[in-house]
Amino acid sequence: MSLQIIKGGMLDTIRDEGRFGFQYAGINPGGAMDVFSMRIANILVGNNMREAVIEMHFPSSVILFQQDTIIALSGADFTPVINEVAVPLHKPIHVYSGSILKCKQLKKGARCYLALKGGMNIPAWLHSSSTNTRVGLDGIIGRTIHTDDIISYKNEIPQSLHQTTFHILPWMAGIKWDFSSIADDTIYILPGHEWGRLTDEAKKDFTNEPFRITALSDRMGYQLEGKVLYTDSKEEIISSAVCFGTIQLLPGGQLIVLMADHQTTGGYPRAAHVITSHLSKLAQMKAGDKIRFQLTDIKTAEEFLVKQERHLQQLQLACSTRLQEYLNQS
Amino acid sequence: MSDTTGDDSSNIAGKQIKMLEEFTYQIFPLGDSAATVQLGNTINEAINKRIIALFHHLKNNPIEGCREIVPAYNSFTVYFDILIIKQKHSVGSAFDFVKRKLEEVLAIPIRYTEKESSLMRIPVLYNSDGLGFIAEEKKLSVEEIIEIHSSVEYRVYMSGFLPGFAYMGEVDERIAVGRNDKPSRIEAGSVGIAGRQTGIYPFHSPGGWHIIGRTPLKIFDSKKEVPALLQAGDRVQFYPITAHEFTDY
Numbered sequence: 001m002s003l004q005i006i007k008g009g010m011l012d013t014i015r016d017e018g019r020f021g022f023q024y025a026g027i028n029p030g031g032a033m034d035v036f037s038m039r040i041a042n043i044l045v046g047n048n049m050r051e052a053v054i055e056m057h058f059p060s061s062v063i064l065f066q067q068d069t070i071i072a073l074s075g076a077d078f079t080p081v082i083n084e085v086a087v088p089l090h091k092p093i094h095v096y097s098g099s100i101l102k103c104k105q106l107k108k109g110a111r112c113y114l115a116l117k118g119g120m121n122i123p124a125w126l127h128s129s130s131t132n133t134r135v136g137l138d139g140i141i142g143r144t145i146h147t148d149d150i151i152s153y154k155n156e157i158p159q160s161l162h163q164t165t166f167h168i169l170p171w172m173a174g175i176k177w178d179f180s181s182i183a184d185d186t187i188y189i190l191p192g193h194e195w196g197r198l199t200d201e202a203k204k205d206f207t208n209e210p211f212r213i214t215a216l217s218d219r220m221g222y223q224l225e226g227k228v229l230y231t232d233s234k235e236e237i238i239s240s241a242v243c244f245g246t247i248q249l250l251p252g253g254q255l256i257v258l259m260a261d262h263q264t265t266g267g268y269p270r271a272a273h274v275i276t277s278h279l280s281k282l283a284q285m286k287a288g289d290k291i292r293f294q295l296t297d298i299k300t301a302e303e304f305l306v307k308q309e310r311h312l313q314q315l316q317l318a319c320s321t322r323l324q325e326y327l328n329q330s
Numbered sequence: 331m332s333d334t335t336g337d338d339s340s341n342i343a344g345k346q347i348k349m350l351e352e353f354t355y356q357i358f359p360l361g362d363s364a365a366t367v368q369l370g371n372t373i374n375e376a377i378n379k380r381i382i383a384l385f386h387h388l389k390n391n392p393i394e395g396c397r398e399i400v401p402a403y404n405s406f407t408v409y410f411d412i413l414i415i416k417q418k419h420s421v422g423s424a425f426d427f428v429k430r431k432l433e434e435v436l437a438i439p440i441r442y443t444e445k446e447s448s449l450m451r452i453p454v455l456y457n458s459d460g461l462g463f464i465a466e467e468k469k470l471s472v473e474e475i476i477e478i479h480s481s482v483e484y485r486v487y488m489s490g491f492l493p494g495f496a497y498m499g500e501v502d503e504r505i506a507v508g509r510n511d512k513p514s515r516i517e518a519g520s521v522g523i524a525g526r527q528t529g530i531y532p533f534h535s536p537g538g539w540h541i542i543g544r545t546p547l548k549i550f551d552s553k554k555e556v557p558a559l560l561q562a563g564d565r566v567q568f569y570p571i572t573a574h575e576f577t578d579y
Binding site: 020021022023024025026027028125126132134135136137190192193238239240241242243245246263264265266270273274275276298299301302305306309 | 358359360361362364366371372397399406407409412413416423424425489491493494533550552557558
């Protein structure tokens with residue numbers, strides 16, 4: 001019971017929510033960039049939301065399902081096809097043995113998540129299956145996925161003898177959790193500890209001017225290009241912990257947003273922090289995209305996160321019932 | 331773990347800590363899901379000892395909803411789960427709740443109970459390019475630099491940058507040099523100096539520290555239960571070895 005990588009993608013890795021509890025030793029969490037989409041994909045196939053999935057970047061891997069399983073895709077739209085027929089995101093798909101998944105074209109977003117019913121057999125290191133390419137781990141979590149990798153399914157589902165292709169199940173996960181009218185390019189932030197160092201003009205520019213994500217952007221961080229931001233103080237900062245979403249002000253007056261593979265500590269001024277519920281949105285932006293930052297408060301940040309979580313829980317309830325009904329019938 | 335506050339040296343540390351309890355601290359949010367506690371505004375051993383004591387205390391007595399704690403030179407950061415905290419404490423923000431809990435912890439005197447850390451001795455083959463640079467910059471002989479670097483007992487103040495990378499201090503002023511302007515490619519095991527800090531690169535990596543030698547020790551081993559050789563609070567001393575000893579190690 002496994003899938004086979006027929007052709008490795010550019011940067012496909014195994015991710016779960018991340019490796020927590022070891023940042024004191026300099027080990028970053030390194031979880032999925034877009035945890036929200038990772039969870040949606042898991043929910044659609046009836047998994048625990050925290051189950052490890054494949055995080056794909058474009059061009060992504062070509063995957064052969066050697067036996068029947070149920071999959072779901074969420075996050076970026078890479079124009080996925082199975083056996084050359086277009087398939088949608090955000091719907092469970094019953095794929096039969098011999099089916100081949102590939103992605104044709106990057107349409108929208110930056111990272112697409114593939115979940116498999118029951119999960120995959122992936123080794124864990126320090127309680128997480130998120131890939132870390134730095135520390136010399138054995139097996140698939142020590143590197144990117146490549147051609148000829150075989151990943152086995154954790155669970156079997158009843159195998160169909162007659163089907164040769166795939167079947168899209170007739171329900172869909174709504175991914176909209178926030179019904180306020182926030183523009184697509186707007187990211188909410190909270191002021192950082194050194195926000196007050198910015199000059200009045202820099203503070204205005206921070207939230208009024210767009211910032212472009214440069215090519216120097218990856219899972220560690222996004223370097224931004226925009227108005228140069230000046231400070232009133234150049235006082236040295238003693239290194240301390242940072243987090244996913246911390247926006248640091250570089251000495252030249254440019255910004256960098258720390259992402260999922262960020263270093264655990266930093267010594268640049270913490271100008272601001274992206275609110276947790278907007279990290280997923282940010283994770284789907286890529287080089288060339290423009291961001292507009294808008295200041296908010298902790299109360300709003302928490303309300304958004306609670307709303308996002310409630311949406312996921314309701315979705316999980318609805319999807320698991322429908323999936324169970326489907327499996328009982330077949 | 332053993333309580334070392336009984337002996338004379340720790341009594342001195344005890345007094346310093348007492349003073350620090352009256353020392354100003356601030357608690358500020360690091361985004362919506364983390365809080366940083368900062369003690370004072372300098373790097374010094376007494377403050378760092380207090381930080382490490384609080385780190386261990388909070389690891390053993392976790393605040394509800396907190397997922398991890400990361401100590402640094404003069405601060406530690408607590409990462410918490412908003413959803414867990416909001417479920418039970420609906421008044422105020424999760425940050426307010428964590429801040430209140432942290433204030434309670436900061437109000438109680440926590441003694442610094444250091445690991446019975448026998449001094450960790452680290453072999454170094456001193457033969458790298460940074461020696462020449464420091465010799466020229468500081469008008470010292472290579473032998474003098476090696477002697478100065480290896481005669482001091484260092485303290486690990488924190489880890490960061492790379493898995494298992496320990497920031498150690500304090501480097502003698504006589505051999506303290508600023509970072510390279512341009513980062514270069516640095517081999518695993520390289521021992522470097524940046525200002526009053528010294529450190530060992532656990533992996534090959536770009537880096538800006540001046541490299542003065544290499545250790546044959548494995549600084550980070552992902553197969554071990556505790557992968558990082560050095561932890562905040564450890565005491566370290568380097569000793570020179572020959573090229574022969576390095577290859578035979």
